[in-house]
Amino acid sequence: MAVNDRLVTPKNKNGLQSADEMQLTKKDFPWWMVAIGVIIAATFWLIQVSPDFKDAFEIIRAGLGVTITTTICAYSIAVLIGLVVGLGRVSESVVWRNISTIYVEVIRGIPLLVLIFFIALVLIPGLTTALSALGSLLTDIGLEGIGAKLAAIENKSIPMNARAIISLAITYGAFSAEIFRAGIQSVSKGQMEAARSQGMSHWQAMRHVILPQAIRNVLPALGNDLISMLKDSSLVSILAVRDITQIARLYAGHSFRFAQAYSILCVLYLTLTLVLSLIVKLIERKMSNERK
Amino acid sequence: MNENNAPMIEVKNLSKSFGTLEAVHGISLKVFPKQVLVIIGPSGSGKSTLLRTMNWLEQPTEGEVFVDGISLWENQYRINDIRSNIGMVFQNFNLYGHLTVTENITLALRIVKKIKKEDAQRIAMQQLMKVGIADKADYYPSQLSGGQQQRVAIARALAMEPKVMLFDEPTSALDPEMIKEVLDVMQLLVKEGMTMVIVTHEMGFAKAAADEIIFMDMGKIVERAAPEVFFEHPACERTQQFLSQILKH
Ligand SMILES: Nc1ncnc2c1ncn2[C@@H]1O[C@H](COP(=O)(O)OP(=O)(O)OP(=O)(O)O)[C@@H](O)[C@H]1O
Ligand SMILES: [Mg+2]
Numbered sequence: 001m002a003v004n005d006r007l008v009t010p011k012n013k014n015g016l017q018s019a020d021e022m023q024l025t026k027k028d029f030p031w032w033m034v035a036i037g038v039i040i041a042a043t044f045w046l047i048q049v050s051p052d053f054k055d056a057f058e059i060i061r062a063g064l065g066v067t068i069t070t071t072i073c074a075y076s077i078a079v080l081i082g083l084v085v086g087l088g089r090v091s092e093s094v095v096w097r098n099i100s101t102i103y104v105e106v107i108r109g110i111p112l113l114v115l116i117f118f119i120a121l122v123l124i125p126g127l128t129t130a131l132s133a134l135g136s137l138l139t140d141i142g143l144e145g146i147g148a149k150l151a152a153i154e155n156k157s158i159p160m161n162a163r164a165i166i167s168l169a170i171t172y173g174a175f176s177a178e179i180f181r182a183g184i185q186s187v188s189k190g191q192m193e194a195a196r197s198q199g200m201s202h203w204q205a206m207r208h209v210i211l212p213q214a215i216r217n218v219l220p221a222l223g224n225d226l227i228s229m230l231k232d233s234s235l236v237s238i239l240a241v242r243d244i245t246q247i248a249r250l251y252a253g254h255s256f257r258f259a260q261a262y263s264i265l266c267v268l269y270l271t272l273t274l275v276l277s278l279i280v281k282l283i284e285r286k287m288s289n290e291r292k
Numbered sequence: 293m294n295e296n297n298a299p300m301i302e303v304k305n306l307s308k309s310f311g312t313l314e315a316v317h318g319i320s321l322k323v324f325p326k327q328v329l330v331i332i333g334p335s336g337s338g339k340s341t342l343l344r345t346m347n348w349l350e351q352p353t354e355g356e357v358f359v360d361g362i363s364l365w366e367n368q369y370r371i372n373d374i375r376s377n378i379g380m381v382f383q384n385f386n387l388y389g390h391l392t393v394t395e396n397i398t399l400a401l402r403i404v405k406k407i408k409k410e411d412a413q414r415i416a417m418q419q420l421m422k423v424g425i426a427d428k429a430d431y432y433p434s435q436l437s438g439g440q441q442q443r444v445a446i447a448r449a450l451a452m453e454p455k456v457m458l459f460d461e462p463t464s465a466l467d468p469e470m471i472k473e474v475l476d477v478m479q480l481l482v483k484e485g486m487t488m489v490i491v492t493h494e495m496g497f498a499k500a501a502a503d504e505i506i507f508m509d510m511g512k513i514v515e516r517a518a519p520e521v522f523f524e525h526p527a528c529e530r531t532q533q534f535l536s537q538i539l540k541h
Contacts, residue, residue: 188386190382190384190386191388193349193386194380194382194386194387194445195400197347197378197380198375198380198400199372199373199376199400199404199405200372200400200404208399208403209388212390213388216390
């Protein structure tokens with residue numbers, strides 16, 4: 001998950017990736033895709049002909065919804081966090097810059113698995129306790145309206161699914177912040193100067209000149225992050241969230257059909273990531289065609 | 293020149309340091325309305341730095357800058373407002389890469405000057421006609437030649453109806469055959485009486501267009517004179533040396 005080295009975009013004078021530069025590498029016939037397609041097809045054929053495989057598949061499939069919604073929700077929040085923190089990283093304010101840097105560095109220095117444990121089992125319970133304590137305090141001083149509402153927040157009232165999403169979002173927020181930062185810095189300084197020289201404020205220049213170009217530059221990197229997030233969402237199974245990984249584990253555990261359960265799990269992830277990367281490629285191609 | 297007018301730009305005893313390096317040292321100058329000031333000098337002599345203090349892209353370490361009588365130091369809080377009256381053209385054009393030629397011109401009109409879309413587009417078209425590039429209105433900057441890009445950049449600055457235009461080596465990034473088309477546009481502005489400060493190495497243009505020429509070296513003004521005097525009888529040895537170098541090729 002080396003976020004920094006992922007973003008190596010060639011650029012022209014305006015800091016933009018031109019269509020020709022993107023298509024410099026000669027296209028091979030996608031044999032790899034054919035091979036993966038064969039593996040996927042073979043597995044689905046097995047599911048058709050083997051009752052054991054069919055049984056495993058029917059059960060594990062039930063987790064697809066959780067895997068996909070967890071990924072999409074966590075990713076959307078992560079991109080928002082990333083945008084805000086990424087802007088913070090290049091902000092003119094020392095305070096914002098430092099807060100953003102601390103966040104990014106802390107998250108990047110801790111393994112994802114450990115972060116999930118910490119956020120879901122320490123940070124969120126800590127916050128709920130603090131909130132309900134604040135609620136009691138407010139009730140005591142007479143603000144019963146919000147007081148009662150806050151006091152009613154309990155640790156239990158936040159389901160594991162939500163905690164999983166928050167954990168992934170906070171973690172990936174730091175990664176996408178780095179992507180946005182690199183994207184903003186990939187836009188040449190002259191763009192900001194030109195905008196400022198015309199009388200735009202720093203924020204107007206950011207919003208109308210820098211960000212549109214930065215986001216275009218980082219779209220591939222953001223797409224890759226979505227794919228990573230989909231795979232890393234398997235880690236939330238340790239919170240007993242019933243995604244495909246968790247269900248496969250449970251199924252394998254009591255049926256002892258390890259081979260069936262885990263081959264199907266692999267193929268499910270492979271299918272999902274393949275579909276996602278095709279979508280990402282399609283969007284990239286569309287963007288580069290628009291610039292012609 | 294009408295020296296009794298108030299100066300459009302006045303720089304007083306201005307210095308700018310980057311860390312320990314003093315890029316500009318104790319410079320004072322005035323540019324009166326409709327006057328063209330050309331700044332020349334070797335690389336690293338502080339020309340860009342001086343020019344960029346005139347719209348506060350560079351904040352001086354010492355001294356004062358007045359634009360149309362307004363002290364930039366004292367009016368930093370409304371610097372955006374002030375900048376919208378100062379056009380700037382850069383060596384690398386700096387057109388907004390994600391926007392078409394028209395959008396490049398209308399963006400600041402719309403968000404800085406709050407002009408309606410249709411009006412902004414009309415203004416853009418007028419300016420594009422003036423710089424002779426109206427047929428490229430819907431192109432992206434990357435589809436234009438350097439000369440065309442620079443003319444769009446000039447149109448973009450002019451559309452804001454600036455009181456003064458600053459040029460930082462506007463032809464230095466251009467292939468030789470494109471230099472003329474940009475200089476022609478600038479010459480047109482001179483004729484129209486635009487107040488301009490121009491950093492350039494184009495001596496022919498300087499001779500023809502300038503009311504005054506300033507020669508800078510090591511952050512200081514070495515010599516200032518009207519173009520005829522400057523080119524025919526430069527007083528300082530450093531100027532003579534520079535001119536003989538640059539005019540050789
Ligand atoms: N942002 C900066 N940080 C540090 N040093 C700078 C910065 N901008 C300029 N300088 C230094 O200040 C000095 C003057 O630079 P300036 O760009 O004003 O020169 P110039 O006369 O415009 O040169 P050129 O003809 O190469 O454009 C140079 O030594 C340069 O390295
Ligand atoms: Mg310069």
